[in-house]
Amino acid sequence: MAVKQRMAAPKGDMPKQASSDKRETIIDAAFDLFRHYGYRRTSMEDIARAAGVAKGTLYLYFASKEELFEAIARMLAARMLKAIQEAIACDQPLEEQFLGVMDAKLGAVWRWIYSSPHAAELLDPQHQLPDDVFEEVDATFRSIIAKLIQKGVDSGELDLHAAGFTVESAAATLTTAAYGAEKAADEAEFRKTLANIVRITLRGLRA
Amino acid sequence: MAVKQRMAAPKGDMPKQASSDKRETIIDAAFDLFRHYGYRRTSMEDIARAAGVAKGTLYLYFASKEELFEAIARMLAARMLKAIQEAIACDQPLEEQFLGVMDAKLGAVWRWIYSSPHAAELLDPQHQLPDDVFEEVDATFRSIIAKLIQKGVDSGELDLHAAGFTVESAAATLTTAAYGAEKAADEAEFRKTLANIVRITLRGLRA
Amino acid sequence: MAVKQRMAAPKGDMPKQASSDKRETIIDAAFDLFRHYGYRRTSMEDIARAAGVAKGTLYLYFASKEELFEAIARMLAARMLKAIQEAIACDQPLEEQFLGVMDAKLGAVWRWIYSSPHAAELLDPQHQLPDDVFEEVDATFRSIIAKLIQKGVDSGELDLHAAGFTVESAAATLTTAAYGAEKAADEAEFRKTLANIVRITLRGLRA
Amino acid sequence: MAVKQRMAAPKGDMPKQASSDKRETIIDAAFDLFRHYGYRRTSMEDIARAAGVAKGTLYLYFASKEELFEAIARMLAARMLKAIQEAIACDQPLEEQFLGVMDAKLGAVWRWIYSSPHAAELLDPQHQLPDDVFEEVDATFRSIIAKLIQKGVDSGELDLHAAGFTVESAAATLTTAAYGAEKAADEAEFRKTLANIVRITLRGLRA
DNA sequence: CATGAATGAGGCTTCATTCAT
DNA sequence: GATGAATGAAGCCTCATTCAT
Structure with a gap:
């Protein structure tokens, strides 16, 4: 290698x-x-x-087995950040963009972590990852989701008010709901489930 | 004994x-x-x-540390099953019932497992739990969610057709989306997030 | 039982x-x-x-596992003693009597101990058998062998002098040689080997 | 290595x-x-x-305590094989050669194993020694004893026919009888007993 | 820089023995 | 006498880490 x-x-x-x-x-x-x-x-x-x-x-x-593990985590975080940022580069309908960003983040995590039979252990916070390792990734992710929602509101496609959400709470809810897709057993199921969740939640926010 | x-x-x-x-x-x-x-x-x-x-x-x-672990899992599964079944006993609006059932299952899991800093390890399939330990719980959970959705359709409150779902796929999607709530940091956030997810997804299925 | x-x-x-x-x-x-x-x-x-x-x-x-083991040993010693004494009761040719006495002792040991795949462990002196447990058995055994040899000398059938033995050394040698038979893998081989050893050694002492 | x-x-x-x-x-x-x-x-x-x-x-x-034990056994087997082969190198009268070969094998075993108060345990087949560890040793030993007997027959010193033995059965009987010497309490007794057994059994086969 | 032999704390499990009932 | 739940010392083995070469 x-x-x-x-x-x-x-x-x-x-x-x-x-x-x-x-x-x-x-x-x-x-x-x-x-x-x-x-x-x-x-x-x-x-x-x-x-x-x-x-x-x-x-x-x-x-310095230790633990530090080697952290280095891996940092590498993954960097790759995810890059993937997320690339996902909004192209111009597409709202739902596609949502799906693209979410797949960039969650799909990466899924392929790298959850597809392993030892996903759980790899995520165990016992491995005291420095708090900031995935912080930037998460912040970027949520801010992009929020931006997309705002865009939908601006274009009249979404109506948060009717649903009783703010941009922030809507972003948080969509993000969290999407996390559920990581329970999937294989990648096909993951993609389908993620698409369904995005579709159903966006419908819930439609004007 | x-x-x-x-x-x-x-x-x-x-x-x-x-x-x-x-x-x-x-x-x-x-x-x-x-x-x-x-x-x-x-x-x-x-x-x-x-x-x-x-x-x-x-x-x-x-007989071993592992078997002790399995005994714990079995105890938790039993408690969850009981909580889920109790949750549909009382008569309430659709959304409340969804919330109740989901809280019965996911809330229990959250309080017992995810509230621990070692949630991940506790869920590691390394601990080869007999496949059927949580199977009954999951089956019961999904079947109840499906029944509630069917009830909503019958009463005209939900319209799966417009959203392009079947009862099964809708049940699966709602369930999966709700799983995301387990990422919550504390119980208050868990409840709020779960409520938001239920609300937004049900809206996505409304007539 | x-x-x-x-x-x-x-x-x-x-x-x-x-x-x-x-x-x-x-x-x-x-x-x-x-x-x-x-x-x-x-x-x-x-x-x-x-x-x-x-x-x-x-x-x-x-009082302990060890003492239980000793009790077994004592029981076996008693049975062997009885068998040895019975073996000379009947009147027979010299070689037959030798064979009878030796089979009474060695055969018993073989059937009880050596036929077990764990013979070795059962004989481990770690199990500090009181020194006298098998002492009487051995003494009786050797004295009977010596008596039989003396009888052979008296009748002119054996000639220790030509072979350079005394009654004692001859008895010890025959006895010891016979012990080798316990290496046998099964009882048939044990009996045949014992017979061969008795025959060949008696021939070595014949007049 | x-x-x-x-x-x-x-x-x-x-x-x-x-x-x-x-x-x-x-x-x-x-x-x-x-x-x-x-x-x-x-x-x-x-x-x-x-x-x-x-x-x-x-x-x-x-790899384990058991494997360490096996390594010891293998080392002993190798040493015995060497000793046996050296024992027939020198030219000597028949009886001396018998004694030499037997002492090479049985004496080695005696000094290494039976002189220990835990001889029995060391020989326990519980320690599943690979079947071939002592196989070569035994085969070599028996074949050399058989060769010596044949030599005695050829020179007219031994007469198996009169004693009713074949070369094989005679070799087996001598070998087995000699094993009995291992019961000796100390090395002096071992040597004397072995010499007596060899002497008396060879006399039994003399012409 | 690289090596890999050596370390030793720590973990799971067994089982002879005791003792309250 | 009889029971069997409880004890805890002792044993085998693993593996992250160190260090002399």
């Missing part, structure tokens, strides 16, 4: 590249094992073997 | 009580510790101490 | 009988289990169940 | 030695303890302490 590059290093001044590679190699290997076997059942020994390095090497890049 | 005898105790001699309830004492202690510290971090030693018995005593009632 | 006899006890003065029965019931059950599963793998729980009594009852008859 | 390097150590720096021999150090320590205290009463903790390593280290070399 990690490609060694000895040739192109003229002096001795560029070990960052290889190092960075090794760091990612480890993260990838660990994430893969965590998803397949869970946090507990994946030993540092396993990770080292899968990454093709010695056990001690892991501790050169991560 | 041990028969409870509260009535026929003439004097104050009911030492049988403690012995009979030992199994429950252990379950309670274990559940408490699991919620507070998670499955992994709760040792059999801890449970024994909390239950006020010796370590070996635990094994008189449960 | 143990028959209760409540009727025939006129007063209250004869509990020795029943007690003694229970003691033997326990010994029988324990011996059976020890032979089948070995000392370690047989728990006091198992013995109690097999004997049809409660665990605590075992301790009314035997 | 680890290569020993005694020669090329210029200074006094041979720490490699200790590391390389750790496996053997553990085996030696464990064998010693097993002989003195038996398998059961020797804990992994004890072995680690005796070998001067940590408990976990034992598991770097042996």
Whole structure:
């Protein structure tokens, strides 16, 4: 997975590249094992073997098993943020945009976490994730959802007043309802359920 | 196994009580510790101490740590089933009944599981719960939701056709959306979120 | 297994009988289990169940698991002693008598101990058998063998002098050689091997 | 696995030695303890302490207590095989050769196993030794005994026909009779008893 | 930087023995 | 005498982490 590059290093001044590679190699290997076997059942020994390095090497890049886990979480958060922001780039009908943003976030989580038989363990807050790891992701997500709702209100498509919601409470409710889709057993069901939830809730807010 | 005898105790001699309830004492202690510290971090030693018995005593009632965990799950399932069935006993407007049933199930889960910082671990399928432990609960729950929707359709309050749903898909969607409420941070938020989700989705199905 | 006899006890003065029965019931059950599963793998729980009594009852008859084991050994020693003494009662040719005595002792040991897959454990001196338990058996055995050899010398059938033996050393050697037969895998092999050893060693002492 | 390097150590720096021999150090320590205290009463903790390593280290070399035991057995089997093969190298009278081969095998067993007060436990088939561990040893032993008998027959020294034996049955009988010597209480007695058995049985087969 | 042998605390489970009833 | 629930010491094994090379 990690490609060694000895040739192109003229002096001795560029070990960052290889190092960075090794760091990612480890993260990838660990994430893969965590998803397949869970946090507990994946030993540092396993990770080292899968990454093709010695056990001690892991501790050169991560202070502990827990910190390695956190690094994975941070990587996932970054990917989700990017996906969410890309989802509103294209111009589409309101419902499609809702669906797109939600799939960008929830779908990513689903594919990375919930599709694993050990989803629960991976989400256990025992792994004291620094509070801010997913905070930015959530904030961005909710603000975009709120913006879309506002857009619907402005265009007259939605009528929060009739339903007794504010933009904020509507955004919170839609978001939360959508979370339920993560219970899905497979990706097809996930997509269908998410679409149904978006459709039914938007109907509830329609003018 | 041990028969409870509260009535026929003439004097104050009911030492049988403690012995009979030992199994429950252990379950309670274990559940408490699991919620507070998670499955992994709760040792059999801890449970024994909390239950006020010796370590070996635990094994008189449960063959292993895992089996003790399963006993807890079974107890919770039984309580939920009872709560769900009680929730439809009283006559109320449709939305209230939806809310009642959902709170009976999801609220129970929330209070028992998700309110714990270790909810995730407690739900980890690693603990291979016999497939049928929560099956009856889920089946009952979904069938009652479906019945309520049918009732709404019959009374003309709901119009699935306009929304493009069948009774089944509507029931599934409502149920799933409601699951999202379990993400709530505290019980007040849980109740409010659940109410919002029920309101907004029912509106989406209104005639 | 143990028959209760409540009727025939006129007063209250004869509990020795029943007690003694229970003691033997326990010994029988324990011996059976020890032979089948070995000392370690047989728990006091198992013995109690097999004997049809409660665990605590075992301790009314035997101070410890070890003492129960010793009681079994003592019982076996007594049976062997009886068998050995019976073996010389009948009049027969010298070789037959040798064979008879040896089979009485070694055969008994073989059937009771070595035929068990856990023979080794049952003979582990960890079970500190009081030194005298099998002492009398051995003494009787050797003295009878010595007597038979003397008889052979007196009748001119054996010639120890030519072979360079005394009665004692000859008795010891025959006895020891015969012990080897206990390596046999089944009783048929045991008998054949024992017969061969007796035949060949007696030939070695013939005039 | 680890290569020993005694020669090329210029200074006094041979720490490699200790590391390389750790496996053997553990085996030696464990064998010693097993002989003195038996398998059961020797804990992994004890072995680690005796070998001067940590408990976990034992598991770097042996997967379980049982496997450590098997490694000891294998080592003993190898040593016995070597001793047996060396015993027929030198040219000697028939009886001396018998004695030599038997002492090589039985004497080794006696010194290693039966001299321990826990011989029995060490031989308990509970420790499911792979069937072939001592198979080669036994096969070699018996085949050599048979060869020696054949040699005696060829030279006219032995006369199996008169005694009613074949080479095979004679070999089996001698071998088995010799096993009895292992009952000896100390090494002097063992040697004397073995010599007596060999002498008397060979006399039984003489022409 | 990299290695991997070594560590040892900690966890689950068993079972001989006790004792209140 | 008889019971069996309760005890708790002791045992085997795992694995995150360290450190000398």
